[in-house]
Amino acid sequence: MNEFVLKVNQVNKTFVGGLFEKDRHVLKNISFSLLTGQTTGFVGSNGAGKTTTIKCLFDFIHPDNGDIHFFGKSLDNQSKTRIGYLPERPYLYEFLTGEEFLKLHWNLCFGSTTPDFIERSQEAFRKVDLVEAKGRRLRTYSKGMLQRVGIAQAILTRPDLLILDEPMSGLDPDGRAMVKDILKEEQKRGVTLFFSSHLLQDMEELCSQLVVINKGQIIYEGNLPSFMSEYQSFEKAFQVLKNKENSRE
């Protein structure tokens, strides 16, 4: 039976302006949910509120009101161990080696380096094709390698839910293909996947569900096939929805 892995209900966020700035209401009654095992794409233009929403999920940004429940309860340490996360720009501790970096995340998750760390870290490095580079400092990694080691830390603990913010942005075609393969592998494992992108191609290839955000408001939530049958083309659908919402304002 499908259960809710994440439920977001009526979340609002306003950034209070400075002396000569207006307050900015950046998230307006955001509501959506994720079911076990589904892959959901979070689409929106740049500045639509994707990253702010994801930051609200982890309480990096405190929402003004609304509820966010992971696995049926508010975010706590137990639910955090079941989530893998990759931020938009994975600036990592560049003074660490790839292996030290994964070890730090393992230790923060489980409190110590348990015996299965070696096996899990090797598996993660193999999946992201960084086995040979794991002993090097992250400072020496290319952008694509940093993105991949970021993904390795996200999948290291075999989480039930993966939240990835623009996992393919800035990558070359090879890098993008590799990230897609990793995500497909995670899908096969039964992971619930939630990732944001403004690249519609990625969504078509990977997602079964879709959440579309525009100017801080959810303008569509539903499954991808019905969305496609209604609008035929992804780009067209996105434009129609955006225009509809903009004209309402």
Place this chain on the structure above:
Amino acid sequence: MNKVFFIAKTTLREMLREKIFFVAIFIAVILFALSFLLGALSFDEQRKILADFGFLGIEFALLGISLFSGAYLLSKEIEKQTCLLILSRPVSRDQFILGKLFGVLSLNMLLGTTLGVLLWLLLGMWTQPGGTLTFIEICLSLLFESAVILALVIWISLVVRPVLALSSGFVIYLLGQWLPDLMFFAEKSKDALFINLAKGLHWLIPNLYRSNWKSGYFLEKGIPRENMIWMLGHMLGWFLIYILLTNFFFRRKDIV
């Protein structure tokens, strides 16, 4: 507590790999060398000058680490968003702050011990067994002082830009050293406003003069026990106040 330890260990590793530690040692060693040169000008005061400048070198090194690391410790994590991955793990914001803070404190301890041993050797303290305890007490007082400044600067850096936090920390350090003098001059002036201002500062700024025993005089004469206890209580109190304030502000901060 384990998580605090892992974050502290990573912070210490960062500082060592970023060579901050060695820059601080270099500055302190220059001051030690300078004290030798100055000491050469005097026949009977050479040891006193070496002690004065040596302790000053240790203080500057610890203060430099506290000011620079403290000002950029959290702001860098927030600006580069490196803290996001850490906080997405089962780590609270309080644990994160404590980990970062203890990381820098352990660097200060390492630095204080290294420079302390070096100065101890230069002063030939093994010939004066009774003085070693006082020597350790003086080094400890410098460590406590740097811990207070570190916690203060971290807190300020959550409210203002790092450069401003660094300069505010330095100004408060100077004011903290001058508080008793300020009070003395205020009472001499008999100006009610001046007196109230000086009294007000006593409640807002730690009296760092309490830990100011960094001289050859105290090394010879020893530090009165009750003064040591007062210093410990005073520094610990301010340290805890600043940590609580930092946690309070960081818990409420949006990491945009």
